[in-house]
Amino acid sequence: xxxxxxxxxxxxxxxxxxxxxxxxxxxxxxxxxxxxxxxxxxxxxxxxxxxxxxxxxxxxxxxxxxxxxxxxxxxxxxxxxxxxxxxxxxxxxxxxxxxxxxxxxxxxxxxxxxxxxxxxxxxxxxxxxxxxxxxxxxxxxxxxxxxxxxxxxxxxxxxxxxxxxxxxxxxxxxxxxxxxxxxxxxxxxxxxxxxxxxxxxxxxxxxxxxxxxxxxxxxxxxxxxxxxxxxxxxxxxxxxxxxxxxxxxxxxxxxxxxxxxxxxxxxxxxxxxxxxxxxxxxxxxxxxxxxxxxxxxxxxxxxxxxxxxxxxxxxxxxxxxxxxxxxxxxxxxxxxxxxxxxxxx
Amino acid sequence: xxxxxxxxxxxxxxxxxxxxxxxxxxxxxxxxxxxxxxxxxxxxxxxxxxxxxxxxxxxxxxxxxxxxxxxxxxxxxxxxxxxxxxxxxxxxxxxxxxxxxxxxxxxxxxxxxxxxxxxxxxxxxxxxxxxxxxxxxxxxxxxxxxxxxxxxxxxxxxxxxxxxxxxxxxxxxxxxxxxxxxxxxxxxxxxxxxxxxxxxxxxxxxxxxxxxxxxxxxxxxxxxxxxxxxxxxxxxxxxxxxxxxxxxxxxxxxxxxxxxxxxxxxxxxxxxxxxxxxxxxxxxxxxxxxxxxxxxxxxxxxxxxxxxxxxxxxxxxxxxxxxxxxxxxxxxxxxxxxxxxxxxx
DNA sequence: CTGAAAGCGCTAACAG
DNA sequence: CTGTTAGCGCTTTCAG
Numbered sequence: 135x136x137x138x139x140x141x142x143x144x145x146x147x148x149x150x151x152x153x154x155x156x157x158x159x160x161x162x163x164x165x166x167x168x169x170x171x172x173x174x175x176x177x178x179x180x181x182x183x184x185x186x187x188x189x190x191x192x193x194x195x196x197x198x199x200x201x202x203x204x205x206x207x208x209x210x211x212x213x214x215x216x217x218x219x220x221x222x223x224x225x226x227x228x229x230x231x232x233x234x235x236x237x238x239x240x241x242x243x244x245x246x247x248x249x250x251x252x253x254x255x256x257x258x259x260x261x262x263x264x265x266x267x268x269x270x271x272x273x274x275x276x277x278x279x280x281x282x283x284x285x286x287x288x289x290x291x292x293x294x295x296x297x298x299x300x301x302x303x304x305x306x307x308x309x310x311x312x313x314x315x316x317x318x319x320x321x322x323x324x325x326x327x328x329x330x331x332x333x334x335x336x337x338x339x340x341x342x343x344x345x346x347x348x349x350x351x352x353x354x355x356x357x358x359x360x361x362x363x364x365x366x367x368x369x370x371x372x373x374x375x376x377x378x379x380x381x382x383x384x385x386x387x388x389x390x391x392x393x394x395x396x397x398x399x400x401x402x403x404x405x406x407x408x409x410x411x412x413x414x415x416x417x418x419x420x421x422x423x424x425x426x427x428x429x430x431x432x433x434x435x436x437x438x439x440x441x442x443x444x445x446x447x448x449x450x451x452x453x454x455x456x457x458x459x460x461x462x463x464x465x466x467x468x469x470x471x472x473x474x475x476x477x478x479x
Numbered sequence: 480x481x482x483x484x485x486x487x488x489x490x491x492x493x494x495x496x497x498x499x500x501x502x503x504x505x506x507x508x509x510x511x512x513x514x515x516x517x518x519x520x521x522x523x524x525x526x527x528x529x530x531x532x533x534x535x536x537x538x539x540x541x542x543x544x545x546x547x548x549x550x551x552x553x554x555x556x557x558x559x560x561x562x563x564x565x566x567x568x569x570x571x572x573x574x575x576x577x578x579x580x581x582x583x584x585x586x587x588x589x590x591x592x593x594x595x596x597x598x599x600x601x602x603x604x605x606x607x608x609x610x611x612x613x614x615x616x617x618x619x620x621x622x623x624x625x626x627x628x629x630x631x632x633x634x635x636x637x638x639x640x641x642x643x644x645x646x647x648x649x650x651x652x653x654x655x656x657x658x659x660x661x662x663x664x665x666x667x668x669x670x671x672x673x674x675x676x677x678x679x680x681x682x683x684x685x686x687x688x689x690x691x692x693x694x695x696x697x698x699x700x701x702x703x704x705x706x707x708x709x710x711x712x713x714x715x716x717x718x719x720x721x722x723x724x725x726x727x728x729x730x731x732x733x734x735x736x737x738x739x740x741x742x743x744x745x746x747x748x749x750x751x752x753x754x755x756x757x758x759x760x761x762x763x764x765x766x767x768x769x770x771x772x773x774x775x776x777x778x779x780x781x782x783x784x785x786x787x788x789x790x791x792x793x794x795x796x797x798x799x800x801x802x803x804x805x806x807x808x809x810x811x812x813x814x815x816x817x818x819x820x821x822x823x824x
Numbered sequence: 825c826t827g828a829a830a831g832c833g834c835t836a837a838c839a840g
Numbered sequence: 841c842t843g844t845t846a847g848c849g850c851t852t853t854c855a856g
Contacts, residue, residue: 140624141624142601142623142624144849144850145849145850146849154826154827155826155827155828156827156849156850156851157826157827157828157851158825158826158827160850160851161825161826161851164851166851167825167826168825168826169825169826170825170826173825173826185618185619185622187595187598187599187619188599188849188850189599189601189848189849189850190599190600190601190850191536191539191540191545191600191601191848191849191850192540192832192848192849192850192851193849193850193851194536194832194850195536195537195540195832195833195834195848195849195850195851196831196832196849196850196851196852197832197850197851197852198832198851199851200536210561210562210564210565210568211561211562211565213558213561216555216556216558216561217555217556219555220555220556223555223582232581232596233580234579234580235578235579235580236577237568250532251577253532254532254533254534254535255535255536256487256534256535256536273530274530274532277530279485279486279487360766361763361764361766361767362767363763363764363766363767363768364766364767365767366767367767389767392767393767396767396768396769400769418706418708419706419708419764421705421706421708421709422706422707422708422709422710422711422712422734422737422738422741423708423741424741424745489833489834490833490834491833499842499843500842500843500844501833501834501835501843502834502835502842502843502844503841503842503843505834505835506835506841506842509835511835512841512842513841513842514841514842515841515842518841518842533833533834534832534833534834535834536832536833536834537832537833537834537835537848538833538834538835539834539848540832540833540834540835540848540849540850541833541834541835541836541847541848542834542835542836542848543835543836543848
């Protein structure tokens, strides 16, 4: 609505337009230092009239302060990650900090590249999924000089802070619950992702939990790609044809679990009498299914919020020791309708 | 592994460490201009040894080039938006450009704030959902001097470029298809979001399409919050109790449609004989349901990709006129199992 | 309360 | 092929 050339306006333009020094304009725009109400208003008005938008690039360089928080996650296709991102976003809502997202596709090399790019913006903090990273990645994090929060998993040693749940424990607890309900012939279905360490740990915890009672998984299957719900259907059908004696199916996520559930309902199979089921994540989706799939909440939003909070605390001048640097959240087991609470007659 | 103080390393440090001018180091690190293979390697090595990460803040200020693309979307909770984001991400994958996400929660004031913040980073382009913006937002976009792509909707005038589908037409087409299949008593269920202009336009197009044949919606209901799948169940039950004569239910999105579908299957109702159903979006989830819900693809990933492509083209020195600045994608109607193809006996 | 001077760390534009 | 000189647009710091 103003200038005719393409050059973005500078502080200088505003300064000229209202006869106040650049410095004063800067102060007004940042609410720093005392400025008389009169000039203050004048500056604000002309800035708005001109449509001036400050240049954070220059501002950040000068102040050596960048209000960006790098958030590095493996994927955007799995609802889990947008959900933690949402948690981060919420917590940062009314602060000057702003999240910047990087996606690694579960690839360590890509994680390295993405982190490097992010760090080159000199953000105020890094939130990164998982505890497993390449040496180079870990070195960059350690030497970055900024707060780092590793999230979603607590089975391992963090570079700096960490917030998440123990997937190993989650698997173990689920095994315990299943055995306690009297199931004995257990099948497992999950994603074929050697680089999804959390799924791996859950699986390990699960087999470990069973092993303690002398039980072993009797069948297992892994998939990759495609609609998880559809895969759940297919794989469940195949597994039950292959291993008709199974009385419990543990799915590494709720989506394939839901697919399995829908398939079994279709088949008129008695759940949880004939076959019990459980998934993982506690996705909202499950609320609408005909039967509630047993699951375990992964605390996605809470993790995002807690991680953002840690960054915020360190950005403020809070003594570092006052901050909980390791937060282990405890996922709640929801029995739903597919993991019975009493032994069958 | 290197310095003992907290100050991030600068070009200067690398320059000192390997006895080459800062300028040469800079050139090596950016692959610009000719540098002898020998010095090149030496610089690269010391940079890696020191763990030097360039400072893009300074670089961008000096070069007046910022390889960031602002992506402004209403929400991260609705899978639709992570999906377009994914499309953007993919297209930008092997380019220097990097997306930065802002979330508006469907609030015009927040959109304004978010855009202002984004523009203050002087990004190379803006991708923003929707065509409806406040005057201030539109002014900022128009005066930004960078490529702007408005996405997801084409029913209106863009500030600059636009890529999307016509939701009005999508609604109309669906109405036409439903009538053609012989349904006559139609109910509608959707979200209670006055600010979701795309849903609104779909609804308007739908009623318009029906009106042309002298048909009116006989019942309607709107929800907000909660699990869409669960809401679909509830609302469908309520609506059918209220209006038992309905023979078709049009849902404003696939999730509530899926909820309705599952409910009706539960009830043993004949689909699409007794009641037909349709949703909107073409979400992958539908693949795993017992029956395929009729739907219309919203072309999410394609939209993200096309938008990113437009930004890329303008960033390169391609003459502006060579670029398709308006792309209307055509959503395909998938009949699935819930919109019969022939009149009933 | 307001202004002037001196960079922030890098790159464009020239020299060699 | 390599180096030097000026800034980029802002904020810090120090004087009024």
